[in-house]
Amino acid sequence: QPKRLADYTPYPFRVDQVALTFRLAPCATQVLARLDLTPQSPGADLRLDGEGLRLLALRLDGHALPPADYTLTETGLTIAARALPAAAFVLESEVEIDPAANTALEGLYMSGGMFCTQCEAEGFRHITFYPDRPDVMAPFRVRIESDLPVLLSNGNPVAQGTGWAEWHDPWPKPAYLFALVAGDLVALRDRFTTASGRSVDLAIWVRRGDEARCGFAMEALKRSMRWDEEAYGREYDLDVFNIVAVDDFNMGAMENKGLNIFNSKLVLASPETATDADYERIESVIAHEYFHNWTGNRITCRDWFQLCLKEGLTVYRDQQFTSDIRSAAVKRIEDVLALRARQFREDQGPLAHPVRPESYIEINNFYTATVYEKGAEVVGMLRRLVGDDGYRRALDLYFDRHDGQAATIEDWLTVFEHATGRDLTQFKRWYSEAGTPRLRVTEDWDGSRYTLTFTQETPPTPGQPVKTPRVIPIAVGLLGQNGDEVVPTRLLEMTEASQSFAFEGLAARPVPSILRGFSAPVVLERETTQAERAFLFAHDTDPFNRWEAGRSLARSALMAMVGGAAPDPDLIAAYGRVLADAPADPAFGALCLRLPSEDEIATALHAAGTPPDPAEIHGARARLTHAIATAHEGALQAVFAAMADPGPFSPDAAPAGRRALRMACLGLLNRLDNGARAERLCDAATTMTERLAALACLIEMNRAAGALARFRDGFAHDRLVMDKWFMVQVLHAAPDLAAETAAHLAALPDFDWKNPNRFRALMGGLAANHAGFHHASGAGYRFYADWLIRLDPINPQTTARMSTAFETWPRYDAHRQALMRAELGRISAQPGLSRDTGEMVARLLAAG
Ligand code: ARG
Ligand code: ZN
Numbered sequence: 001q002p003k004r005l006a007d008y009t010p011y012p013f014r015v016d017q018v019a020l021t022f023r024l025a026p027c028a029t030q031v032l033a034r035l036d037l038t039p040q041s042p043g044a045d046l047r048l049d050g051e052g053l054r055l056l057a058l059r060l061d062g063h064a065l066p067p068a069d070y071t072l073t074e075t076g077l078t079i080a081a082r083a084l085p086a087a088a089f090v091l092e093s094e095v096e097i098d099p100a101a102n103t104a105l106e107g108l109y110m111s112g113g114m115f116c117t118q119c120e121a122e123g124f125r126h127i128t129f130y131p132d133r134p135d136v137m138a139p140f141r142v143r144i145e146s147d148l149p150v151l152l153s154n155g156n157p158v159a160q161g162t163g164w165a166e167w168h169d170p171w172p173k174p175a176y177l178f179a180l181v182a183g184d185l186v187a188l189r190d191r192f193t194t195a196s197g198r199s200v201d202l203a204i205w206v207r208r209g210d211e212a213r214c215g216f217a218m219e220a221l222k223r224s225m226r227w228d229e230e231a232y233g234r235e236y237d238l239d240v241f242n243i244v245a246v247d248d249f250n251m252g253a254m255e256n257k258g259l260n261i262f263n264s265k266l267v268l269a270s271p272e273t274a275t276d277a278d279y280e281r282i283e284s285v286i287a288h289e290y291f292h293n294w295t296g297n298r299i300t301c302r303d304w305f306q307l308c309l310k311e312g313l314t315v316y317r318d319q320q321f322t323s324d325i326r327s328a329a330v331k332r333i334e335d336v337l338a339l340r341a342r343q344f345r346e347d348q349g350p351l352a353h354p355v356r357p358e359s360y361i362e363i364n365n366f367y368t369a370t371v372y373e374k375g376a377e378v379v380g381m382l383r384r385l386v387g388d389d390g391y392r393r394a395l396d397l398y399f400d401r402h403d404g405q406a407a408t409i410e411d412w413l414t415v416f417e418h419a420t421g422r423d424l425t426q427f428k429r430w431y432s433e434a435g436t437p438r439l440r441v442t443e444d445w446d447g448s449r450y451t452l453t454f455t456q457e458t459p460p461t462p463g464q465p466v467k468t469p470r471v472i473p474i475a476v477g478l479l480g481q482n483g484d485e486v487v488p489t490r491l492l493e494m495t496e497a498s499q500s501f502a503f504e505g506l507a508a509r510p511v512p513s514i515l516r517g518f519s520a521p522v523v524l525e526r527e528t529t530q531a532e533r534a535f536l537f538a539h540d541t542d543p544f545n546r547w548e549a550g551r552s553l554a555r556s557a558l559m560a561m562v563g564g565a566a567p568d569p570d571l572i573a574a575y576g577r578v579l580a581d582a583p584a585d586p587a588f589g590a591l592c593l594r595l596p597s598e599d600e601i602a603t604a605l606h607a608a609g610t611p612p613d614p615a616e617i618h619g620a621r622a623r624l625t626h627a628i629a630t631a632h633e634g635a636l637q638a639v640f641a642a643m644a645d646p647g648p649f650s651p652d653a654a655p656a657g658r659r660a661l662r663m664a665c666l667g668l669l670n671r672l673d674n675g676a677r678a679e680r681l682c683d684a685a686t687t688m689t690e691r692l693a694a695l696a697c698l699i700e701m702n703r704a705a706g707a708l709a710r711f712r713d714g715f716a717h718d719r720l721v722m723d724k725w726f727m728v729q730v731l732h733a734a735p736d737l738a739a740e741t742a743a744h745l746a747a748l749p750d751f752d753w754k755n756p757n758r759f760r761a762l763m764g765g766l767a768a769n770h771a772g773f774h775h776a777s778g779a780g781y782r783f784y785a786d787w788l789i790r791l792d793p794i795n796p797q798t799t800a801r802m803s804t805a806f807e808t809w810p811r812y813d814a815h816r817q818a819l820m821r822a823e824l825g826r827i828s829a830q831p832g833l834s835r836d837t838g839e840m841v842a843r844l845l846a847a848g
Pocket of ligand 2: 288292310311314
């Protein structure tokens with residue numbers, strides 16, 4: 001039943017044109033499809049995908065097809081080769097579907113009275129009979145019939161009248177990029193002139209009342225369009241670009257050609273309702289989906305095994321974009337934090353898979369941190385290896401050679417080989433081998449020559465017991481004992497299992513700064529003294545490694561504290577220097593003040609051979625927070641005051657950085673003033689960033705009841721803000737109260753659990769509350785599993801995705817392991833469990 005990369009065969013027909021007519025009605029929509037087909041290999045049956053479709057009519061070249069000439073199954077329609085003409089022909093089908101009953105939110109569904117679609121990866125087969133695979137590309141013509149005022153599809157508008165509209169998309173595309181929206185929507189409109197002078201009408205479509213919250217997304221879109229012209233020479237290629245915000249959406253957003261569809265939380269923003277993190281995320285996702293127009297749409301994937309071809313590259317591009325328009329150092333640190341928290345975790349657990357997987361049961365389960373974020377890291381490594389010029393030449397060649405095609409990772413790497421002359425055979429292992437390499441380093445100093453010796457080793461992953469050496473670009477700089485840089489950043493290329501690199505002509509033994517900018521997605525293991533890390537934390541000229549040194553100091557201090565040690569005085573002193581420097585670069589300072597998360601400490605303890613105790617970790621982190629605050633109370637108060645924003649509000653990186661630093665100080669001071677400062681801020685706050693941070697502080701001090709009630713009164717009508725209200729309470733609940741709080745909230749009438757955002761807010765909050773979710777009573781696990789079981793029949797995709805909360809089970813003690821495995825077993829035993837969740841649970845349980 002699994003699909004395999006090795007089994008690829010081309011589709012035996014060409015689709016020359018598609019014409020679709022939609023007669024929209026919530027419970028009975030008719031879809032008429034006319035496909036112009038040309039046989040490519042004689043004697044082949046015509047196989048079309050189709051699921052949950054009621055077939056009303058089927059005609060070949062205008063004549064009804066006799067039932068003896070085709071077979072209809074649960075998954076599609078096959079027309080016998082003998083019934084097909086040898087040359088081009090026209091197949092017409094009429095089907096009926098029920099968008100109102102579509103709770104899985106895949107295909108055509110309803111959200112708050114509006115029709116919308118989600119077709120990636122295999123949703124189009126829920127709309128009509130079609131070869132639903134990305135290598136079948138065709139131009140689409142779409143007619144929509146409906147009384148709703150706004151009727152949208154891909155491409156350019158052709159004609160419209162009362163109750164209908166027609167669209168034409170001239171660019172051949174796979175079915176997963178199809179989109180349709182119909183609703184009572186209003187638009188924020190703007191215009192963009194491309195580098196070559198073409199004028200594009202831009203619109204962001206939202207529900208009435210939300211139009212005042214689209215301005216930031218629109219500015220982000222225009223910045224993205226300009227940036228792709230300047231950085232990659234890529235211009236937009238249609239007369240219109242539409243974005244629609246929908247409230248019910250399984251993922252973040254979707255790059256449908258000319259009609260991007262977004263989860264409303266990634267479009268709508270105002271200072272009162274969105275945090276700075278929301279603003280930054282909106283900007284990057286708007287950019288991401290826009291960048292897909294070239295990396296994904298004009299050049300798409302041959303099959304779903306190549307998903308990282310479009311996703312890894314597009315994530316890399318959106319990261320570069322944010323880095324260019326905000327702070328490069330801060331962006332890199334944020335991305336590495338996310339990579340370690342999500343992708344390393346995946347790579348080190350039962351769900352580990354290569355950036356290009358070799359088999360899957362349900363492709364929706366492979367929209368993962370490995371495909372996306374590690375996929376982006378692999379692109380970044382390629383660029384480091386071939387240099388900026390080589391990268392630009394390779395990308396130019398890629399767009400030139402593969403425009404209009406459905407390509408593979410082989411095509412992508414060949415382009416780099418041809419553009420730069422480099423052999424990438426070994427590099428390709430980054431795509432085929434799962435797991436995070438461990439990089440160990442030792443040093444040698446003989447009085448003038450300094451040598452670094454690296455060894456690499458990748459632990460086994462499911463299905464891949466043996467690993468081979470990777471190409472690892474290691475950026476290294478050397479510092480003198482006074483903190484000056486004696487050797488600027490140099491890129492070492494490691495290709496062997498063990499390899500030495502020498503630096504000659506040094507006057508004194510240097511201090512190395514290794515893996516600068518996190519030049520490869522590996523775990524660097526190096527025996528160093530606390531003193532050396534403190535030195536790097538103070539002096540490293542590479543900002544990423546400066547932050548990294550502080551982070552690892554804090555991590556080891558916390559690990560020791562879990563074992564009963566007192567807070568490390570050198571670390572406490574280092575925070576004093578961070579606070580003194582922070583106002584000069586507030587966003588960076590805020591990151592340096594943020595302590596490692598409980599999950600990160602758990603990972604580190606497990607790697608060191610100790611099963612993590614979540615309650616102990618929680619306690620240690622609280623003690624360190626208290627110790628830092630006690631030692632630096634005056635400085636924290638001063639920075640907190642100095643970072644106050646005189647207004648007017650701006651979401652830009654600089655004021656957002658000041659707010660981040662201010663909130664970091666608030667969080668540290670919270671335990672000393674027993675929540676007093678947070679209490680004042682919570683009601684006076686003019687931004688959601690401050691209000692939510694203050695609320696979290698009050699919840700941690702268990703004195704939030706009044707503030708929560710007032711928050712709710714103020715925002716009851718606002719779905720996105722109420723998602724935050726649900727989440728913050730569970731996320732910051734004390735370990736003993738987390739499951740109980742979650743249960744209380746889940747019983748409220750506005751816990752609309754069929755809405756993925758609301759479900760994720762509450763359940764995601766619980767899963768991210770490390771000590772609460774992993775409470776020894778098992779109450780967190782049980783509650784969570786109960787809800788996965790309840791959601792699965794309604795929405796398999798979101799259920800499967802959220803089952804990853806259990807992926808760290810092998811890390812914990814026998815008691816917790818048994819509890820988690822029991823819950824997974826209970827889920828897997830559900831009658832009628834979806835294929836999505838079934839695959840995930842089986843993989844989760846297979847290890848061990
Ligand atoms: N291509 C979309 C994006 O990254 C995500 C679509 C996810 N779809 C899914 N069925 N998992 O921008
Ligand atoms: Zn994407």
